[in-house]
Amino acid sequence: MKKIFILFFLTFSGLIFAQNKQVLYGFDNIPQGLLLNPGAKTDYKYHVGVPVLSGISASVSTSGFTIADLFREDNVDFTTKFNNVINNLDNNDYAYINSQVEVINAGYKLNKRDYLSVGYYTEFDAFLKIPKEFLELIKDGNAPFINRNFLFSNLATKADVLGVIHAGITRKFNEKFTAGARLKIYSGALNVTSTGNTGSFTTRLGTTSLYQHSLTNLNVNAYSSGLYNENDEFDLTADDITGNIFLGSNLGLGFDIGFTYAIDDQTEISASLLDVGFISYSNKVRNGNVEGDYTFSGIEFLFDNSNPDYWRNLNDEINARIPRNENRESYAVMRPLKLNFGGRYSFGKSRREENCSDMTYNDYYDNALGGQIFSVLTPIGPRFALTGFYERKFSKRLNTRITYTVDDFSNSNIGLGISANIWKINVYTAVDNVLQLTDLAASNSASFQFGINFISR
Structure with missing residues (x-):
């Protein structure tokens, strides 16, 4: 049992990332900020x-438990730890991943108003709703849960590996208003999707003292691309991923839009809507569906070794009574829609720069306070994060930001960002949840972003 659940949580611990880049949003005119707001x-x-x-960006977040809760060396046996984790989970707990690597990123000022930016990046994006009820069923068996409905709507997962070619225009309409848009061509290499499932599983005590199991209003769908060959054999290779991640067989379109508006010399607001689009999957597709109402008797959900043929018998029983429909039809998946809205107030006029010429109003202030609201649309609805920040410019060459974020994963997430300019080289880094850096295993959230750009001003 311990080995199986270690494998389960290690597998999904690699899928528990977050997508919010609150430290970088609107920070120090870093070129990567255009990917968060094309109107920056x-x-x-x-x-x-x-x-x-x-x-390069990666982040890790879990709601409901941490890796340390399961694997910390504290003289507590794994079964007890696992039971404690399951008991502390909530039906809305989930895991989320987004990591990106920019392969190419460049931009050029076309005229006094327009800035063109182009690039290509790879992305891994995944969502997993942690199925507490079904984990309890596996852990304890069905005997403690007679007449309880286990809802298949609690089973939801979605994962993509893709490449994104993009081109955007940012226009300065006047001194107060800047807006932009970005067109994206998605190239999907791998997808797994199972969302919108319905139905329930219920165990009752039958008249002959045998358990009676009912699947009611069942409608469970699963879609996949890039995992199985024409013989329905698992067939995932590095060549398949690299061959489809750049203008491969699974293509889609999307766009970003955004703006920045200066209310006065010290106050501005901004917003962006990202990844409004879809990918159509047609390569190495294998889809499945189970639908209907079914009742069967005599099988107990006991997770031990007392019946070595248990899983085979269970599988045979389900196959005999529940028909499964499979197809290889292409399907479309929407990208996870994201929304950013932010505001900032700059203050602390710099005496050393008051008499300088040819400067934007932001250059006159060494400090800024502000906030950001982030939302992403997931298979269980929109999720939100609220961030406040303080920004301090020490010189033209060094700018820093500290953030405080509240979201589903933490209510004490402090982040730090640094942007340094040396000659025409810009180096930036951002780290989330800095208070937990010495013990990441005990943290529900951690992330970093890093990049190097050549910039001519």
Whole structure:
């Protein structure tokens, strides 16, 4: 039992990432900020990102438990730890991943108003709703849960591996208003989707003292692309991923839009809507569906070794009574829609710069306070994060930001961002949940972003 659940949680611990980049949003005119808001202000003639190193991001977040809860060496046996984790889970707990690597990123100022930016990045995006009820069923068997309905709507997962080619225009309409849009071509290499499931599983005590199991209003769907060959054999290779991640067989379209508006010399607001689009999957597709009402008797959900043929008998019983429909039809998957809304107030006029010329109003202030609201649409509905920040410019070459974020994963997430300019080289880094850096296993959330760009102003 211990080995099986270790494998289960290690598998999904690699899928528990978050997508919010609250430290970078609106920070120091970093070129990667255009990917978070195509209407962000730019003050440079052109930029070129160092290939592969211009934008690397990864973050880890879990709601309901941490890795330390399961694997900390504290003289508590694993079964007890696992039971405690399951007991503390909530039906709405989930795991989320997004990681990106920029392969190419560049931009050029076309004229006094327009800035063109283009690039290509790879992305891994996944969502997993942690099925507490079914984990309890596996852990304890069905005897403690007579007449309880286990809802299949609690089974939801979605994962993509893709590449994104993009091109965007940012226009400065006047001194107060800047807006932009970005067109994206998605190229999917791998997808697994199972969402919108319905139905319930219920165990009752029958008249002959045998358990009676009922599947009611069942409608469970699963879609996959890139995992199985024409013989329904698992067939995932690195060549398949690299061959489809750039203008491969699974293509889609999307766009981003955003703006920045200066209310006055010290106050501005901004917003962006990202990944409005879809991917159509047609390569190595295998889909399945189970639908209907079924009742069968005599099988107990006992997770032990007392019946070595248990799983085979269970599988045979289900196959005999529940028909499964499979097909290889292409299908479309929407990208996870994201919304950012932010505001900032700049203050603390710098005496050393008051008499300088040819400067934007932001250059006159060494401090800023602000906030950001982030939302992402997931298979269980929109999820939100609220961030407040303080920004401090020590010189033209060094800018810092500290953030405080509240979301589903933590109510004490403090982040830190640093942007340094040396000659025409910009190096930035951002770290989330800095108070937990010395013990990441005990943290529900941790992330980082890093990049190097060549910028000409």
